[in-house]
Amino acid sequence: MERVKTGLDKLIEEDFRRIRGRSIGIVANQTSTTNELKHIVEEAKRKGRCKVEVVFTPEHGFRSAIGEGEKIYGEKYDEEYNVKIYSLYGETYKPPRIIMEKLETLVFDLQDVGVRWYTYISTLYYCLEACGETETPIIILDRPNPITGEIIEGTMLESKYKSFIGIAEIPIRYGLTIGELSTFLNEKYGLNAPLQVIAMENWRRDLWFDETGLIWIPPSPNMPTINSASIYPGTGLIEGTNISEGRGTPLPFQLVGAPWMNSRKTSEELNRIGLNGVKFRSTIFKPTTSKYKDQYCRGIQVHITNRLEARPFQIGIHILSAIKRLHPKKFKWIKRKERYIIDLLTGTDKLRKKLDEGEDPWIIIDELEGPLEDYAYKKQNYHLYI
Helix, strand or coil: CCHHHHHHHHHHHHCCCCCCCCEEEECCCCCCCCCCCEHHHHHHHHCCCCEEEEEEEEECCCCCCCCCCCCCCCCEEEEECCCCEEECCEEEEEEHHHHCCCCCCEEEEECCCCCCCCCHHHHHHHHHHHHHHHCEEEEECCCCCCCCCCEEEECCCCCCHHHEEEEECCCCCCCCCCHHHHHHHHHHHHCCCCEEEEEEECCCCCHHHHHHCCCCCCCCCCCCCCHHHHHHHHHHHHHHHHHHHHCCCCCCCCCEEEECCHHHHHHHHHHHHHCCCEEEEEEEEECCCCCCCCCEEEEEEEEEEECCCCCCCHHHHHHHHHHHHHCCCCCECCCCEEHHHHHHHHCHHHHHHHHHHCCCHHHHHHHHHHHHHHHHHHHHCCCCCC
């Protein structure tokens, strides 16, 4: 199969004709590169003869090196790229009107991971909203959904649980590219952005990122490989608990544990269930950041043996259920500003309450994923690829 060409590669192929010579803003980070690893800022200046007024950056910053949840405030100057950098993860989530009114076009080019709580899609939402308010054209340079555009999983977000880690009423694993999602958001929420999407070439809905011929550039510090991204729709749920999800280790989201966990019993219990496409192994790890920093954690490693059969959301719920059942006095849900993080991640309080009541995980999964059939039908209206 031919290598996928991203929206950025297609923009370069057409000689930047849509924005040549314009004053532009770019939403970018270290993933915003061509197939040859040339950065969009350099290419827009050199080949497009654009005046890059500002680069807006999402969570984790321009070089995707800042830790999760760490705010980045204000405007900085980047000498290496000779450009102003303005954070959209600090004082504001939305590009300020005073900056937007100086731009002829806003270009959005970020590699997403295909999971609702990954905040780059929230940055997309607020960029669309800002463009709608100032009537600034926005061009989305499409990139692959790294965990395919076919498989959907998880809960639908309930509107009252909308937050920056859950911006839209879509499933946790939503099966759209960033370009397809931009059209969905623009229409569903009446954002009225003057929107264009530059589609990829050679991408299919069944492709995983490592089948595209593209180079994986970590979009955030704890998303180093496609393996972490593949399990993220499930083990990302662990962030709502007092258990480490493996941040600060070489295997984030593949390791789960705490100093007080009985790793052997937990792995045995999970393997006994016989979930498709996954095996569990007891292990010990020591995070260098985040929960239990510099402490030895007893836990499990999640080994995906068949990613086509594995369903991370199911895996995540069974992990939560098993750990909670085996460690009833130690396990805790954690809060932020009086709201349970697990409720914001799942977009509902049903998962937390049902696990607290000891309900069978399979019954919980069937109920929570009930609305997916309707979503699967509706999302086809936004497909750009087969």
